[in-house]
Amino acid sequence: MTAMIGKKIPRADALAKVRGQAAYVADLALEGSLAATLLRSPHPFARIKAIDVTRAAKMPGIAAIAFSGNTPAKPLDFGIKDQHLFPREYVRYAGEPVAAIAGDTIEHARAAAAAIAVTYEVLTPVQSIAQALAPHAPLVHPDWQAYEKGANRVLRGNVCGYNRIRRGDVASAFSSADVVVESKFEFSPGIPGYIEPRAAIARREADLGLTVWCGSQSPYSNRDDLAAFFDLPQERVRFINQFVGGAFGGKILMATEWYAAALALQCDRPVRMVWSRQEDGQNVFPRHGGTATFRSGARNDGTLLAMQASFFFDTGAYIGYGSGTALIATMLASAPYRIPNIDLEGTLVYTNKQVAGPVRAPGGPQSTFAKELHLDELARVLAIDPLEFRLHNAWEDGDVSPTGQKLASVSVKETLRRAAEAIGWHQERAAHQGVGIACSWWFSSCGRSQANVEVRADGSVHVSSGNPEVGTGSAAGAIPLIVADRLGVDPHAIVLTLGDTATGTYDGGVGGSASTFSAGQAAKIAADDVRDQLLARAEEALEARRDDIDLHDGTASVRGAPGHAISLAQLASQSGGGAISATGETKEISEPEFDASLVQSHDFASWLAPSFTTSAALVDVDAETGRVRVHRIVTAQDVGFAVNPTGIVGQIEGGAVQALGFALSEELLFGAGGIINTGFHDYLLPTAVDAPKLDAIIVTSPSSEGPFGMKGVGEPPVTTPAGAIGNAIRDAAGAVPYTTPMTPERVWRALRDAAR
Amino acid sequence: MQYFEPNFVDEALVLLDRFGSQARLLAGGTRLAFALRGDADKVGALVNLKRIKELSTVSLREQTLYVGALATAATIASHPAVRRHVPVLAQAAISMGARQLRSVATIGGNVCSGDPASDLCVALLACDAQCEIRRSSSDPALVVPIEELLRKGQSALEPGSLLVGLRIQLGWDRCAYQKMTTRRAFEMSLVAVAFCCRNGPSLDQPRVAIAGAAPTIVRAREAEKVLAGKAFTLGRARDAARAAGARDAAPQTDWRASAEFRRQLVVTLTERAIVAACGER
Amino acid sequence: MQRVRLQVNGSVREAMVEPQLSLLRLLRDELQLTGTKEGCSEGYCGACTVLVDGEPVNSCLFFAVDADHKNVTTVEGLEDAQGRPHPLQSAFVQEGGLQCGFCTPGMLMSAVALLEANPSPDENDVRLAIAGNICRCTGYQAIVSAVVAAAAVVRKQDAQRSARERKPMHSRP
Numbered sequence A: 001m002t003a004m005i006g007k008k009i010p011r012a013d014a015l016a017k018v019r020g021q022a023a024y025v026a027d028l029a030l031e032g033s034l035a036a037t038l039l040r041s042p043h044p045f046a047r048i049k050a051i052d053v054t055r056a057a058k059m060p061g062i063a064a065i066a067f068s069g070n071t072p073a074k075p076l077d078f079g080i081k082d083q084h085l086f087p088r089e090y091v092r093y094a095g096e097p098v099a100a101i102a103g104d105t106i107e108h109a110r111a112a113a114a115a116i117a118v119t120y121e122v123l124t125p126v127q128s129i130a131q132a133l134a135p136h137a138p139l140v141h142p143d144w145q146a147y148e149k150g151a152n153r154v155l156r157g158n159v160c161g162y163n164r165i166r167r168g169d170v171a172s173a174f175s176s177a178d179v180v181v182e183s184k185f186e187f188s189p190g191i192p193g194y195i196e197p198r199a200a201i202a203r204r205e206a207d208l209g210l211t212v213w214c215g216s217q218s219p220y221s222n223r224d225d226l227a228a229f230f231d232l233p234q235e236r237v238r239f240i241n242q243f244v245g246g247a248f249g250g251k252i253l254m255a256t257e258w259y260a261a262a263l264a265l266q267c268d269r270p271v272r273m274v275w276s277r278q279e280d281g282q283n284v285f286p287r288h289g290g291t292a293t294f295r296s297g298a299r300n301d302g303t304l305l306a307m308q309a310s311f312f313f314d315t316g317a318y319i320g321y322g323s324g325t326a327l328i329a330t331m332l333a334s335a336p337y338r339i340p341n342i343d344l345e346g347t348l349v350y351t352n353k354q355v356a357g358p359v360r361a362p363g364g365p366q367s368t369f370a371k372e373l374h375l376d377e378l379a380r381v382l383a384i385d386p387l388e389f390r391l392h393n394a395w396e397d398g399d400v401s402p403t404g405q406k407l408a409s410v411s412v413k414e415t416l417r418r419a420a421e422a423i424g425w426h427q428e429r430a431a432h433q434g435v436g437i438a439c440s441w442w443f444s445s446c447g448r449s450q451a452n453v454e455v456r457a458d459g460s461v462h463v464s465s466g467n468p469e470v471g472t473g474s475a476a477g478a479i480p481l482i483v484a485d486r487l488g489v490d491p492h493a494i495v496l497t498l499g500d501t502a503t504g505t506y507d508g509g510v511g512g513s514a515s516t517f518s519a520g521q522a523a524k525i526a527a528d529d530v531r532d533q534l535l536a537r538a539e540e541a542l543e544a545r546r547d548d549i550d551l552h553d554g555t556a557s558v559r560g561a562p563g564h565a566i567s568l569a570q571l572a573s574q575s576g577g578g579a580i581s582a583t584g585e586t587k588e589i590s591e592p593e594f595d596a597s598l599v600q601s602h603d604f605a606s607w608l609a610p611s612f613t614t615s616a617a618l619v620d621v622d623a624e625t626g627r628v629r630v631h632r633i634v635t636a637q638d639v640g641f642a643v644n645p646t647g648i649v650g651q652i653e654g655g656a657v658q659a660l661g662f663a664l665s666e667e668l669l670f671g672a673g674g675i676i677n678t679g680f681h682d683y684l685l686p687t688a689v690d691a692p693k694l695d696a697i698i699v700t701s702p703s704s705e706g707p708f709g710m711k712g713v714g715e716p717p718v719t720t721p722a723g724a725i726g727n728a729i730r731d732a733a734g735a736v737p738y739t740t741p742m743t744p745e746r747v748w749r750a751l752r753d754a755a756r
Numbered sequence B: 001m002q003y004f005e006p007n008f009v010d011e012a013l014v015l016l017d018r019f020g021s022q023a024r025l026l027a028g029g030t031r032l033a034f035a036l037r038g039d040a041d042k043v044g045a046l047v048n049l050k051r052i053k054e055l056s057t058v059s060l061r062e063q064t065l066y067v068g069a070l071a072t073a074a075t076i077a078s079h080p081a082v083r084r085h086v087p088v089l090a091q092a093a094i095s096m097g098a099r100q101l102r103s104v105a106t107i108g109g110n111v112c113s114g115d116p117a118s119d120l121c122v123a124l125l126a127c128d129a130q131c132e133i134r135r136s137s138s139d140p141a142l143v144v145p146i147e148e149l150l151r152k153g154q155s156a157l158e159p160g161s162l163l164v165g166l167r168i169q170l171g172w173d174r175c176a177y178q179k180m181t182t183r184r185a186f187e188m189s190l191v192a193v194a195f196c197c198r199n200g201p202s203l204d205q206p207r208v209a210i211a212g213a214a215p216t217i218v219r220a221r222e223a224e225k226v227l228a229g230k231a232f233t234l235g236r237a238r239d240a241a242r243a244a245g246a247r248d249a250a251p252q253t254d255w256r257a258s259a260e261f262r263r264q265l266v267v268t269l270t271e272r273a274i275v276a277a278c279g280e281r
Numbered sequence C: 001m002q003r004v005r006l007q008v009n010g011s012v013r014e015a016m017v018e019p020q021l022s023l024l025r026l027l028r029d030e031l032q033l034t035g036t037k038e039g040c041s042e043g044y045c046g047a048c049t050v051l052v053d054g055e056p057v058n059s060c061l062f063f064a065v066d067a068d069h070k071n072v073t074t075v076e077g078l079e080d081a082q083g084r085p086h087p088l089q090s091a092f093v094q095e096g097g098l099q100c101g102f103c104t105p106g107m108l109m110s111a112v113a114l115l116e117a118n119p120s121p122d123e124n125d126v127r128l129a130i131a132g133n134i135c136r137c138t139g140y141q142a143i144v145s146a147v148v149a150a151a152a153v154v155r156k157q158d159a160q161r162s163a164r165e166r167k168p169m170h171s172r173p
Helices: A014-018 A106-115 A129-133 A170-176 A219-229 A256-264 A277-282 A323-333 A364-381 A386-393 A412-423 A474-487 A515-542 A568-574 A645-664 A721-733 A744-755 B009-022 B030-042 B073-078 B080-085 B087-095 B107-113 B119-126 B146-155 B221-227 B234-248 B259-278 C023-030 C087-095 C104-117 C123-129 C141-166
Strands: A034-040 A046-052 A062-067 A097-103 A117-122 A159-167 A179-187 A199-205 A209-214 A237-241 A271-274 A289-298 A304-316 A341-350 A433-444 A450-456 A461-465 A494-498 A549-552 A555-558 A561-567 A579-585 A608-622 A627-638 A693-699 B002-004 B023-026 B045-048 B058-061 B064-068 B130-134 B142-145 B162-169 B174-180 B191-198 B204-211 C002-008 C011-017 C049-052 C055-058 C071-073
Touching: A014 C087, A014 C104, A034 A106, A034 A256, A046 A097, A062 A106, A062 A256, A097 A106, A097 A256, A129 A304, A129 A341, A159 A304, A159 A323, A170 A289, A170 A304, A170 A341, A179 A364, A199 A256, A209 A219, A209 A256, A219 A237, A219 A256, A256 A271, A289 A364, A304 A323, A304 A364, A323 A341, A323 A364, A364 A386, A364 A433, A364 A645, A364 A721, A386 A412, A386 A433, A412 A433, A412 A608, A412 A627, A412 A693, A433 A721, A450 A474, A450 A515, A450 A568, A461 A474, A461 A515, A474 A494, A474 A515, A474 A645, A515 A549, A515 A555, A515 A561, A515 A568, A515 A579, A555 A568, A561 A568, A568 A579, A608 A721, A627 A645, A627 A721, A627 A744, A645 A693, A645 A721, A645 C141, A721 A744, A744 B259, B009 B023, B009 B045, B009 B162, B023 B030, B030 B107, B058 B080, B064 B080, B073 B080, B073 B087, B073 B107, B080 B087, B087 B119, B087 B174, B087 B191, B107 B119, B107 B146, B107 B162, B119 B146, B119 B174, B119 B191, B119 B204, B130 B146, B142 B146, B174 B259, B191 B259, B204 B221, B204 B234, B204 B259, B221 B234, B234 B259, C011 C023, C023 C049, C049 C104, C055 C104, C087 C104, C087 C141, C104 C123, C104 C141, C123 C141
Parallel strands: A034 A271, A209 A237, A304 A341, A461 A494, A627 A693, B002 B045, B023 B045, C002 C071
Antiparallel strands: A034 A097, A046 A117, A062 A097, A159 A341, A179 A289, A199 A209, A199 A271, A289 A304, A433 A608, A450 A461, A450 A579, A549 A555, A555 A561, A608 A627, B058 B064, B064 B162, B130 B142, B130 B162, B174 B191, B191 B204, C002 C011, C049 C055, C049 C071
């Protein structure tokens, strides 16, 4: 059966991409397009007294202006209805778009933008978590009490999210512990770092129609939201997804799509909005910055008795898609360790900054960094080897999650052992070298997804899936592999159509470690159906039993009698419609059971098909400059079943270097006028010289829910390496800063302070 | 915006005279490309210097290395005469940006930009480079020590003048460049130090140049005093480095690094530069 | 407006350009060669890398007027006359040296320049050569493997070509 699954084969879209023929949104040129720009708020916090577009509207070459005055007043709904398409009464972050303008050329549009008169009453902004929570703090949302919100949402002043997981009695457990350690951490915000700036083209169509060319992670939900907002019939709105130049959670919520659409609905020409890097930087959805305090108690033999953790995350001006970070952070805080008494809480706070978003593994790197450095500190106080300490406390099959979910297919210890062995945990090292380890768990997601598989009379196999290809390879890698495996055809012969909402194969989008799990499942269901139909026809044609028939190389043949065969093309042409096809849809998977009494305001307390990951790092520390050189990162990740090994290794290696950036150099900085470093010269992404040797160890401990037994792949790789690097720094140099990024200056200070 | 491609320095000077502050000189263009995006309509003339072949030459003349103002960082990094005679300049050049930037960025553009983190300028200061400046077709070239230009920053050149080349005396065999950044490549320095001294049994005319510890790139003269005329020892290198940090550096805190850390980097990088240049190989 | 006349991927192209127009805009907008990408507009990501007379440059900062009478090579010019991919392109495909593909055209051009200058690069040489090409997806390791693998293929092809060229005429069939 598994002829194709598990094979390392090149991606279906690779050749087009290396030829420069893969089209991203900015590569499209629709004739007669208008160029669009935005007028953005210069103030982090201000009341809008008036917006006057009359002079701008009359300027040469201007086709449309969109702003609060001429777009629907309904709020956007992200669980808390705290945001409008364009700000109506307040601007809440420097860079917030106040109006969109479309003109014959970008110069015309910019000139008109400069002519829009906005009268602001500047207000004192809230610029940090501490400021937001101080008594008498200015309110980012003065009218918060009037906001509609979901039942499980917490909203009180500047607090827009809160959750708690509690079990046992931490207070008495602490008093009976032999050792108690407390650590405080701080995380800087960062950016997803996709290289392709956001862009969209929108064109109004007849009969309340709209076409949007975009580069989105979730074109179907985008389509649904846009249609609902502008009161357009859903079937008249079409999102055509192009290739996406990286997303990492930053292209789930619409941005350029909203503005291009709002303008296009006012005129008759296509509207093209392509952001520069600097513009994208002003309207990015950053990874949450924030703080964490951890307190743990253990026995002298290393057994963990209790853990208390408290997270505060700076979620920016609106809730957007930011709530998951605090939910996930608490689910990670005590995992994957057996701790009978826990009290974990996460708080989201409004500030006058960009809206934080679900950047790859939201809350993951932050929570795991803090927890793993904290536990290493505890292990050192106990004089227990950090690896042994983890093995002593790590989950096994039958243990329960922090929220009482029974755990199966638990592979933590295997990932720990294999990562430790690969990094050479017990080897001798030079004086300023060190190794560190960190482990975690993660969830899989099964979103709603549909796929269509069709074998045609010419023998070609057409597959359409709503899953967008943003680079991860869930679509261009896994789907052809799965279909090819089920039908016995060459994956490269499959014609793949992705992400065009007009083809009707719904998909919930890329993100949340869901894609191969969901879209792959849908493709498998469709392919299995087609396989069934082919075998049924082959039985007749070959007068053999189905069990004796193999599908391979585009044919159906009787085992043991290779000449007795018929091609899939013939089977298809003999069928009624001249083709054999089927549509597959993911089935609803019931959430695992958990103990609801352990949680407060937590709607992500049950994790489907959990996976386990351990990273280990080998580093060198230059104490005089604080410069850390990472020589190697090893990540052992349990993927359940490796459907697409090339894709998996790619995700692990890519995630390791993103985590390296989080750990050592990436930091979004805010000044009085907003983000300081909106460009790539001063936001430091890792280069090829920074990136170390990477080892991806694929562990397979199958899940009962995922197709072929797989577990979600895309996010875990970025959760663990930063903790491993931090622990390695301490191993090498004796101390480590409890702040990310661990820049040379922070490392230098930590070493200097420890020496005193 | 008018566009000109003069073939000779004199032609360029005439254009500069004619257009005054409305003229922009196009050398490598990496900074200009960005600057013109907003202000194109304020520019009367774009004067592309690259047809003036003499400006790109790198040559040895008697005891001097001559580097034309339009020599690119890539050329400087790989030129045999530079690597042999003024290696610190090649080291600084290879540490700049990335390959794509080095292909295009010119030494003249660096000197005239007033960039307080220019790698090439730190090296040039350490080897006492002299700047050859032309002002009009009738006057001979003016020769100005680089220190003077760097002290004044971007307004160093008087309007209507053109930097045509750098002259560096040979004999700075013992030299080294140390650059500190947050990531390991492709970044402007937080602090950088270039050390040069002339051949001889003792440290003859030691020169220490520092970026990132003052508003402009400066000589660390206190450090130099510690070394001058003495033999190299590790202890002396450390003392000189401490002097550089304590007395030559006047760093400021900015969002990239604190003054205290910059001062520490001055000490470490100065010591390492001296040891790299003079220590046992 | 200035007239520029340049070779792009072996063909002569002409255009009238404003003096401040970038080579990137000339390639993408005037010549419809959209393979070269715009990632940051400030020379700090390398997605726009092209070769000008064999030298890698950030086309977002390169003036189109400076390309006059020069040879420009973009990703579209890497395949041979029969449309067969360059060994680097094949190696990137085989080794998994790309995911989203946005940095890939620029990355390939930097790699081409490297192999011209150094036919036998080690991993470190490759990393230094592509230091100015930021990739956010792959973590670089697969890219480095691809370039090293392609270098071996190119060396072999060059050796075979040289051997053929050295054969005296009378011994050819």
